Amino acid sequence: xxxxxxxxxxxxxxxxxxxxxxxxxxxxxxxxxxxxxxxxxxxxxxxxxxxxxxxxxxxxxxxxxxxxxxxxxxxxxxxxxxxxxxxxxxxxxxxxxxxxxxxxxxxxxxxxxxxxxxxxxxxxxxxxxxxxxxxxxxxxxxxxxxxxxxxxxxxxxxxxxxxxxxxxxxxxxxxxxxxxxxxxxxxxxxxx
Amino acid sequence: xxxxxxxxxxxxxxxxxxxxxxxxxxxxxxxxxxxxxxxxxxxxxxxxxxxxxxxxxxxxxxxxxxxxxxxxxxxxxxxxxxxxxxxxxxxxxxxxxxxxxxxxxxxxxxxxxxxxxxxxxxxxxxxxxxxxxxxxxxxxxxxxxxxxxxxxxxxxxxxxxxxxxxxxxxxxxxxxxxxxxxxxxxxxxxxxxxxxxxxxxxxxxxxxxxxxxxxxxxxxxxxxxxxxxxxxxxxxxxxxxxxxxxxxxxxxxxxxxxxxxxxxxxxxxxxxxxxxxxxxxxxxxxxxxxxxxxxxxxxxxxxxxxxxxxxxxxxxxxxxxxxxxxxxxxxxxxxxxxxxxxxxxxxxxxxxxx
Numbered sequence: 001x002x003x004x005x006x007x008x009x010x011x012x013x014x015x016x017x018x019x020x021x022x023x024x025x026x027x028x029x030x031x032x033x034x035x036x037x038x039x040x041x042x043x044x045x046x047x048x049x050x051x052x053x054x055x056x057x058x059x060x061x062x063x064x065x066x067x068x069x070x071x072x073x074x075x076x077x078x079x080x081x082x083x084x085x086x087x088x089x090x091x092x093x094x095x096x097x098x099x100x101x102x103x104x105x106x107x108x109x110x111x112x113x114x115x116x117x118x119x120x121x122x123x124x125x126x127x128x129x130x131x132x133x134x135x136x137x138x139x140x141x142x143x144x145x146x147x148x149x150x151x152x153x154x155x156x157x158x159x160x161x162x163x164x165x166x167x168x169x170x171x172x173x174x175x176x177x178x179x180x181x182x183x184x185x186x187x188x189x190x191x192x
Numbered sequence: 193x194x195x196x197x198x199x200x201x202x203x204x205x206x207x208x209x210x211x212x213x214x215x216x217x218x219x220x221x222x223x224x225x226x227x228x229x230x231x232x233x234x235x236x237x238x239x240x241x242x243x244x245x246x247x248x249x250x251x252x253x254x255x256x257x258x259x260x261x262x263x264x265x266x267x268x269x270x271x272x273x274x275x276x277x278x279x280x281x282x283x284x285x286x287x288x289x290x291x292x293x294x295x296x297x298x299x300x301x302x303x304x305x306x307x308x309x310x311x312x313x314x315x316x317x318x319x320x321x322x323x324x325x326x327x328x329x330x331x332x333x334x335x336x337x338x339x340x341x342x343x344x345x346x347x348x349x350x351x352x353x354x355x356x357x358x359x360x361x362x363x364x365x366x367x368x369x370x371x372x373x374x375x376x377x378x379x380x381x382x383x384x385x386x387x388x389x390x391x392x393x394x395x396x397x398x399x400x401x402x403x404x405x406x407x408x409x410x411x412x413x414x415x416x417x418x419x420x421x422x423x424x425x426x427x428x429x430x431x432x433x434x435x436x437x438x439x440x441x442x443x444x445x446x447x448x449x450x451x452x453x454x455x456x457x458x459x460x461x462x463x464x465x466x467x468x469x470x471x472x473x474x475x476x477x478x479x480x481x482x483x484x485x486x487x488x489x490x491x492x493x494x495x496x497x498x499x500x501x502x503x504x505x506x507x508x509x510x511x512x513x514x515x516x517x518x519x520x521x522x523x524x525x526x527x528x529x530x531x532x533x534x535x536x537x538x539x540x541x542x543x544x545x546x
Contacts, residue, residue: 107410111410115374142390
């Protein structure tokens with residue numbers, strides 16, 4: 001079932017996008033008058049940044065929900081393990097020699113309970129959703145950075161990626177043409 | 193009812209000793225980043241892009257003719273094979289007359305994110321094998337792969353059986369669906385496409401997270417408590433710092449390779465089903481017709497025995513041996529146990545076939 005807050009988000013997103021576009025269109029002339037230097041690009045591209053920020057709202061909410069669930073998994077497991085430790089140590093005498101035994105019990109129980117939790121499907125699903133949302137936010141951040149780099153007349157991540165890809169493919173082609181291109185370093189290069 | 197707690201002097205004594213050791217520690221041991229790992233000297237005999245192949249200097253006057261090329265894992269660095277002279281896998285092999293090469297996969301940069309299985313197997317590994325053959329004037333090598341390096345060695349042996357005389361697979365990652373470790377639990381539903389798209393290479397920080405969930409309390413707390421208890425034991429501290437340094441040196445994994453790895457091995461489990469394609473070449477484990485020695489550890493919390501053992505049953509040779517040891521992932525290659533139990537069997541098996 002669709003959560004209640006999603007309707008509110010849809011409304012908020014739609015309204016923000018609408019006014020974002022409207023303001024960008026309506027203020028194109030005044031902004032052109034104001035942005036006369038190297039920052040002109042930035043002023044023109046700022047709409048893209050607003051769009052990314054609006055789009056990221058839903059992801060921030062999802063991220064927080066998943067993060068709360070993640071800590072809930074950790075917290076519940078911790079409390080459960082601690083209860084087991086408390087039940088067990090009541091059998092251990094309270095003297096200096098037993099400190100080692102207490103430590104062993106604590107570590108064994110915590111190790112066992114946490115391993116079970118990490119092995120649990122519900123944990124891995126939530127964890128992977130959390131990482132995925134974080135990556136989505138990172139992608140938005142990358143887009144925002146690209147807008148800023150573009151405005152500063154610097155190569156963007158996307159452009160650098162294209163160069164890397166081109167270099168990678170060129171290197172492969174060179175290796176095909178000259179397959180025996182090997183750098184032998186002889187025995188005058190001691191490793192240790 | 194309250195129990196008497198009458199051991200205060202002992203606790204105070206321990207506390208004072210602890211403080212003294214803590215103060216003296218930094219004067220007794222080397223700064224961690226200055227520690228040198230490795231005891232066996234080697235030459236760097238081959239380099240290509242970020243990778244290097246090391247050739248260890250012999251320790252015997254007569255050597256076994258077939259060289260042994262070790263394909264280390266793509267996680268962490270190769271130093272664990274020679275971290276302590278008394279527990280050194282490399283030294284043991286050299287002392288038994290083997291001619292040992294080690295592939296160091298190096299540290300990929302953002303520019304290397306497009307490197308995949310095809311580049312690692314059909315390019316880097318193949319070039320290293322060719323080079324070892326040239327140097328030793330032989331047509332075939334013995335190939336050992338450890339952990340993820342075991343998977344690369346297995347795939348290589350299936351695609352280039354004519355160049356591999358013997359395959360030694362030590363805790364290889366083969367059947368992802370049968371893997372029962374927490375790492376596979378995470379990997380099975382991991383959005384690897386998005387990660388590669390957003391970040392590029394698989395960052396070491398993510399690997400540190402995976403390490404931290406393996407044995408969080410033994411490795412994350414108990415290990416350090418033991419360290420503080422043994423601060424006055426120079427040998428213990430030295431060994432501890434070497435391992436810590438090794439653990440902290442995890443290189444990133446090229447994005448494309450990581451993607452193919454997670455999808456092909458853990459999510460779709462293509463390798464064991466003989467459905468994997470690398471560089472348009474079909475990988476069939478039935479093509480592995482050379483002698484195969486598979487080593488697995490019962491206590492392996494990184495690659496479970498259920499994940500490695502299927503290799504033994506899937507290969508196309510009758511000359512195969514499966515050994516199961518009561519130790520862990522690292523214990524199998526760098527411990528007193530491995531010196532006494534794992535290596536002697538491997539040495540005998542390899543000598544017979546080299």
